[in-house]
Amino acid sequence: MDVRRFNWPLWVGLLLTLAGGFSFLLVFVWIPATRDFPWANLLIFLVAAVLLFVGIRRGFASARRRPTLSKIVTSLVALFSFAFIALFIFSVFVFSRWLPPSTGAPHVGQKAPEFTLKDTTGRDVSLTQLLSEPVDGTPPKSVLLVFYRGYW
Amino acid sequence: MEKSRDSLKAAGVRAVAISIDSPEESRKLAQEQGYTFTILSDPNAEVIQRYDLVHAGAGESGKDIARPAEFLIDSSGTVRWVNLTENYMVRARPEQVLEAAKSIK
Numbered sequence: 001m002d003v004r005r006f007n008w009p010l011w012v013g014l015l016l017t018l019a020g021g022f023s024f025l026l027v028f029v030w031i032p033a034t035r036d037f038p039w040a041n042l043l044i045f046l047v048a049a050v051l052l053f054v055g056i057r058r059g060f061a062s063a064r065r066r067p068t069l070s071k072i073v074t075s076l077v078a079l080f081s082f083a084f085i086a087l088f089i090f091s092v093f094v095f096s097r098w099l100p101p102s103t104g105a106p107h108v109g110q111k112a113p114e115f116t117l118k119d120t121t122g123r124d125v126s127l128t129q130l131l132s133e134p135v136d137g138t139p140p141k142s143v144l145l146v147f148y149r150g151y152w
Numbered sequence: 153m154e155k156s157r158d159s160l161k162a163a164g165v166r167a168v169a170i171s172i173d174s175p176e177e178s179r180k181l182a183q184e185q186g187y188t189f190t191i192l193s194d195p196n197a198e199v200i201q202r203y204d205l206v207h208a209g210a211g212e213s214g215k216d217i218a219r220p221a222e223f224l225i226d227s228s229g230t231v232r233w234v235n236l237t238e239n240y241m242v243r244a245r246p247e248q249v250l251e252a253a254k255s256i257k
Contacts, residue, residue: 097238
């Protein structure tokens with residue numbers, strides 16, 4: 001292997017790292033199997049990490065044409081890539097679990113607390129209404145309440 | 153949720169979404185995404201508080217928002233199925249809801 005040539009493993013490693021992160025947001029988050037556990041992205045990161053290690057070895061080889069510059073560039077690219085991977089893993093596996101405990105949420109068998117809130121047209125809607133008002137002519141058998149974080 | 157609208161409807165389930173977003177923001181979201189289910193606005197997180205689902209300070213500029221949660225409520229107002237996720241990226245699947253809805257007459 002000629003270490004003086006263009007250090008492609010390093011740069012492909014960087015590209016794969018970015019691809020691994022952004023593909024999660026753009027593609028895999030929409031597929032339940034890869035959203036709940038992002039195995040595809042972890043696989044991409046694994047390949048990226050291997051390439052980065054090869055790239056680091058190449059970048060630090062003494063036979064390179066401009067050894068100092070090569071070492072600086074290699075270090076920066078590798079550092080950025082590994083920080084990116086670490087941030088991704090942190091947000092997916094640690095940060096997203098930082099939820100406050102909810103012990104007072106209604107349990108199965110309890111009455112759901114009544115409420116009245118405005119819908120998108122500004123009309124007041126109560127839970128009782130939701131449970132009884134017909135949908136396309138037939139009253140609903142049940143109401144699915146989905147609380148979500150909001151579109152921000 | 154929108155994708156499973158027909159199967160939910162067939163099971164007699166009315167889907168309702170709740171967040172702190174204002175009616176205007178929710179209307180925009182619904183238009184952009186083509187959502188047809190009811191979206192309710194709880195700007196001061198009062199109902200979210202009543203259901204003990206406040207994730208304090210987690211929203212934009214430290215606002216209190218809801219932690220993700222799903223409740224299936226029968227026509228008598230009784231909770232029949234609950235999903236409180238431990239990880240806000242992991243949500244209930246439509247199949248789980250449909251399974252729970254089957255037992256409600």
